[in-house]
Amino acid sequence: MRCLRTLVLFDKGNISSSESWRSVYEGYSRSIQRIDFPEGSGALTLRRKRRLNSGQFERNGVKYLQSRFLKNMRDDEGWQPEGVVELARDRHQPPLKLYPEGIDFIEPIASDFGGFDLYLRSDDGFRVAIEWETGNISSSHRSMNKLSISIKAGLVDAGVLIVPSRAFYEHLTDRVGNIGELSGYLEMWAGLGASIPRGMLAISVVEHDSLTDDLTVPYLPRGDDGRAKEGRAKL
Amino acid sequence: MRCLRTLVLFDKGNISSSESWRSVYEGYSRSIQRIDFPEGSGALTLRRKRRLNSGQFERNGVKYLQSRFLKNMRDDEGWQPEGVVELARDRHQPPLKLYPEGIDFIEPIASDFGGFDLYLRSDDGFRVAIEWETGNISSSHRSMNKLSISIKAGLVDAGVLIVPSRAFYEHLTDRVGNIGELSGYLEMWAGLGASIPRGMLAISVVEHDSLTDDLTVPYLPRGDDGRAKEGRAKL
DNA sequence: TATGGATCCATA
DNA sequence: TATGGATCCATA
Numbered sequence: 001m002r003c004l005r006t007l008v009l010f011d012k013g014n015i016s017s018s019e020s021w022r023s024v025y026e027g028y029s030r031s032i033q034r035i036d037f038p039e040g041s042g043a044l045t046l047r048r049k050r051r052l053n054s055g056q057f058e059r060n061g062v063k064y065l066q067s068r069f070l071k072n073m074r075d076d077e078g079w080q081p082e083g084v085v086e087l088a089r090d091r092h093q094p095p096l097k098l099y100p101e102g103i104d105f106i107e108p109i110a111s112d113f114g115g116f117d118l119y120l121r122s123d124d125g126f127r128v129a130i131e132w133e134t135g136n137i138s139s140s141h142r143s144m145n146k147l148s149i150s151i152k153a154g155l156v157d158a159g160v161l162i163v164p165s166r167a168f169y170e171h172l173t174d175r176v177g178n179i180g181e182l183s184g185y186l187e188m189w190a191g192l193g194a195s196i197p198r199g200m201l202a203i204s205v206v207e208h209d210s211l212t213d214d215l216t217v218p219y220l221p222r223g224d225d226g227r228a229k230e231g232r233a234k235l
Numbered sequence: 236m237r238c239l240r241t242l243v244l245f246d247k248g249n250i251s252s253s254e255s256w257r258s259v260y261e262g263y264s265r266s267i268q269r270i271d272f273p274e275g276s277g278a279l280t281l282r283r284k285r286r287l288n289s290g291q292f293e294r295n296g297v298k299y300l301q302s303r304f305l306k307n308m309r310d311d312e313g314w315q316p317e318g319v320v321e322l323a324r325d326r327h328q329p330p331l332k333l334y335p336e337g338i339d340f341i342e343p344i345a346s347d348f349g350g351f352d353l354y355l356r357s358d359d360g361f362r363v364a365i366e367w368e369t370g371n372i373s374s375s376h377r378s379m380n381k382l383s384i385s386i387k388a389g390l391v392d393a394g395v396l397i398v399p400s401r402a403f404y405e406h407l408t409d410r411v412g413n414i415g416e417l418s419g420y421l422e423m424w425a426g427l428g429a430s431i432p433r434g435m436l437a438i439s440v441v442e443h444d445s446l447t448d449d450l451t452v453p454y455l456p457r458g459d460d461g462r463a464k465e466g467r468a469k470l
Numbered sequence: 471t472a473t474g475g476a477t478c479c480a481t482a
Numbered sequence: 483t484a485t486g487g488a489t490c491c492a493t494a
Contacts, residue, residue, distance in 0.1 A: 008332040016334050094422055097243040099251050110415035114485040135487045141376040149423055180345035188384055349473040370475045
């Protein structure tokens with residue numbers, strides 16, 4: 001699998017020049033590169049989506065990709081997940097005006113930040129949150145918002161969203177995150193950097209190595225491992 | 236149905252004091268109030284969710300609510316939808332840095348803004364975008380981001396997200412938008428106001444009038460979207 | 471084809 | 483129970 005490019009949305013404190021960042025970047029970059037299919041082939045060969053008689057498309061599932069990524073980060077690169085980012089519910093919540101009452105109101109913070117796909121801490125204390133985004137495109141918005149807030153709160157030094165290219169997206173589960181549909185919003189997240197004293201936000205765009213119509217190459221399994229066989233049986 | 240409160244996230248140009256805004260607010264406020272179930276009863280009586288033998292919950296679907304709202308806005312309040320907000324693909328896209336290349340890169344804007352649930356224009360030119368948010372909670376993030384960008388671009392004077400209270404959410408399709416899960420992000424959207432010369436962003440929180448266990452009150456109808464079939468197959 | 475959505479799933 | 487999905491639907 002390939003990392004096509006890494007976009008830096010903001011970088012306050014010149015974090016992208018640090019050795020700590022470079023080490024994390026190279027680790028996740030290699031972990032992406034090592035995701036192959038069929039496993040052991042050394043490249044990600046993706047079965048092209050195809051229209052079934054029902055009119056639906058058959059596509060590749062997404063869970064395999066994330067689980068390979070996390071495994072590579074752990075087993076090959078030696079990164080251990082750090083547990084959840086603690087963004088307390090009792091943190092400062094600015095008062096908002098109520099309409100039409102015109103009075104101040106503090107909406108209580110009534111949910112927790114559920115954590116990142118991967119939250120790392122280097123020996124020198126450098127903290128990185130990585131989101132492997134193959135949920136629905138709308139979920140990518142939440143991920144970016146969450147990374148932004150965590151950086152602003154000083155809980156994360158660098159936040160990364162890893163997201164499929166538009167071409168890759170075409171052959172994956174319908175409506176998963178993709179850089180094309182985020183492109184119109186980059187300006188907004190980049191603008192958030194103005195109010196942040198220190199921290200970096202980036203997006204890495206990933207893609208398959210090649211497409212195939214070869215019937216002997218299965219689609220990436222959909223659902224969890226237990227249902228992978230089920231998915232293949234349907235073919 | 237009730238509107239519990241309307242939170243103003245930012246208001247640049249004192250838009251909330253304008254007669255144009257008041258007129259729109261009162262119209263959508265009444266349109267919410269007139270959503271009833273069973274139809275004609277004058278109140279939204281909601282069947283409480285219940286656990287089935289399979290372990291799944293039976294809950295209320297969400298499409299009925301939105302379609303009633305849009306109908307009330309049109310038939311009772313006389314608001315005609317205005318078509319799509321034109322946020323051109325060739326608008327300014329700021330250059331971002333690529334890592335590790337360190338060079339500037341403009342990510343092309345490769346998707347359109349697909350429009351709002353309701354986009355209104357008063358006779359005096361006042362433009363309001365309203366999102367009735369009963370999609371997935373992550374979709375509420377996209378809606379808020381989209382409203383924010385459209386206001387910033389000067390295409391919308393006031394943007395409103397209408398979203399269920401946490402108590403209401405409990406009995407609707409699992410994982411739909413709710414104020415509880417947005418509460419931790421309000422600060423971010425409120426902060427966007429700082430860089431916007433003119434415009435207003437608000438959230439209205441809505442709720443049922445009463446809950447019932449009465450077996451003669453049906454659940455709000457559900458569609459066949461998403462993983463509906465998968466769920467039914469388990470029954 | 472493209473965009474926003476609606477629905478149930480997995481797991482701590 | 484709570485949070486982040488993963489998946490397929492509806493419609494212009």
